[in-house]
Amino acid sequence: MMTTLTSSSFSLILQPLKPPKPSKISRLSKPKTLTLTVKSSSEPKPIKNPSKNAQKQKQPTSRNRRRSSYGTSRRSILKKTFSQEQVKFTAPISSDPQVGIIGGGMAGLLCALSLEKRGVKSTVFDTGIHGLGGRMGTRIIDPQPLVFDHAAQFFTVSDSRFGQLVNGWLKRGLVREWQGMIGELEVGGQFVPFLSSPPRYVGVNGMRPLADSLLAQTSLVNVVRPCWISKVEPFNGMWHLSENGKPRGEFDIIIIAHNGKCANRLLGSSGLPLIARQMKRLELSSIWALLAAFEDTLPIRGPVQFEGAFVKGVDSVSWMANNSKKFLSSQSNDPECWTFFSTAAYGKQNKVPQENIPTATAEKVKTGMLEGVEAALGLSKGSLPRPFYTKLQLWGAALPINTPGVPCIFDPHGRAGICGDWLLGSSLESAALSGMALANHIAEYLQSGGVHPEEFAVGLHNEFRPLEGHEIGQFPGLETKEKEESQTYQLTT
Template sequence: MSVVVVGAGIAGLACARVLVDAGIDVRVLERTPVVGGRLATRRYDGRPADIGAAYFTVSDPDFDAMVQGWRDAGLAREWTDTLVAFEGGQRESRPGPMRWAAPRGLRSLAENLADGLTVKLQHAVTAVEPGPMVDGVPVDAVVLAMPGPQALAVLDPCLRAARAAADGQDWQPSFAVTLRYPERTWPDFGGAFVNGHEVLTSICDDGDRRGDGEPVLVAHTTAAYTADRLGAHDQVIAEVEDAVEAVLGLPARPVTGYAHQWLHARPESPSTQPFHLDDDNIGVCGDAWGPSRLQTAWLSGTALGRALASRLG
């Protein structure tokens, strides 16, 4: 039995891990040079900054067991259970669940899941056809661990069930802008929601969540603002610098800025089902299959892996 998993984000890797543990031959194909998907990390002088997901929370016991393993390995740490909200010039504390972060960047969690798997990077799949087949090669099953619009781009029109599942997803874009400052001059806040703002949705103190105290902020932009500035990275950096300075009252400008564009940052209408698996042996999984969280992606991939292992094994 052979399965191809397309996409090496947390959902695809979790699915592949279950299948490999069940004795099934699995290849993971990833179009980018690294694993992780939106668990994305960019390095500045060797230091990582998270430019995709900001943190993760834990409420499921199976995922909690995975997280405890990451913590024991030094890959994950408890960060904070209280964020703040900025709105109309006011600041308010917002207690909530414990947020977890990763000292080496959230991508390190995906790299841990990928250890021992057969992963081919910079391999863009162009066609998933009945059979099923991946780019003309027959397999027993295919898993598409990616946003629905990306799945639709490769699914053959004859694969109606999988296309219907992927077509039901609506995604919002966002920019993640990393700003490095000469020193820390902002009030202690860890992470913040910026409510009702034209440009910003959130700001995270990356030095606080990483635990090294470095003067680095990462801001995320609204879907409407992003849609109007796709491809305009330099303009976005300048405008986000101004917006962050105004919200936090900063006296200094950043030394450097970097903007990463996410066309599919967050699903608008998550599914009530944990994954899709049809009679064509095409599966679809990811964080659109529930509340948009790292935990959802892991649970979706894990559940699909178990269902496929039961069907094939």
């Protein structure tokens, strides 16, 4: 059981930004301003002196709906982003403000929970068909069942605010400590365990059930899923959200709690060029996830049977984990369910539209990854048992490889913000802290009445820097012991 950490405030102190120094990206163009005010009439009226672009804003139809932007050049996307007009709300904030959160991963969920603690209502929109969670994905295959964590594998705790949350999850039976052996596996079968590391946590029944449980006891949070918000439009002092032409509500403030090309497309014509520019600067890796179930245990020989390993020296595999052991559900005659992740380089080399993966590519990647597992374990070619079940998935917007290093981003004039793990790192902890930070910042903004919005601008001009860590994310406190200081195990057949 984890030791209860000292109580501390959930808020992250965000200092007002000083006027930023001009950078290359800010000199490209100066965003125009579109001021929105509330009309006295209850009937919607056109915005006074709208630009041609504003006049053309309407609900999507089968004729004017944009096609998928896969393959669209980065230059054309950036050009559109830089030329859009900056929305500037001047209408008073409503007495009962509503916040729309687009994305139900850890950042979006913790943002909603933190807003509720401050008495602010929110609605979380998520595309998940099977549940919430974003990168906290778990796949369950009936009737056996076979259970796989196919995205986030585990998490660690280094911040007291996140530690307080995890203590609560432990008491509710949502998470437990993963005590199985993990470490680094070098090609040929050499395994180096992490002999000293902070506690590692996993969802009791997988990561997705943890995500689905977080909002179980809320009263001010509404969840809409599956829902793919396709457009955000400013009108009459509010943000109007829609899904392929279907209205999804009006909100005083919107939050983008996901990333990748879908978020870029959403922000491309939103009237939020400052936020859109920062999102465009984010670089994400692509990683293949291969789920495989074996009738028999994998032929791992040696003094230790590891449950998770960061793979080194193999082009096609960066991580492998035994879900059956991790969930404490494996009996001697039960199948083993393994999750394998590719390297980012292998993902980039075999990148295809994740919505439509060619059969030939899928077979090539699956074969290459299983051969990589074989090489990592030091097995002779063709000796790896054939899995009776496999599922391949391309994680197109996998992990951030650069970061602005701020807890959150908020545009007070446009009344919109961003939260996500990429703002602080690439872990569940950083996602949670980001969501909490943005929620508390927005609560302070709402309490101020929005009278001096410039005082609440955060992260709109921060420079990005490279982000280091494991290819499957960051785990604060988890470090590999030097080989000369730790025992190396040779896994042989």
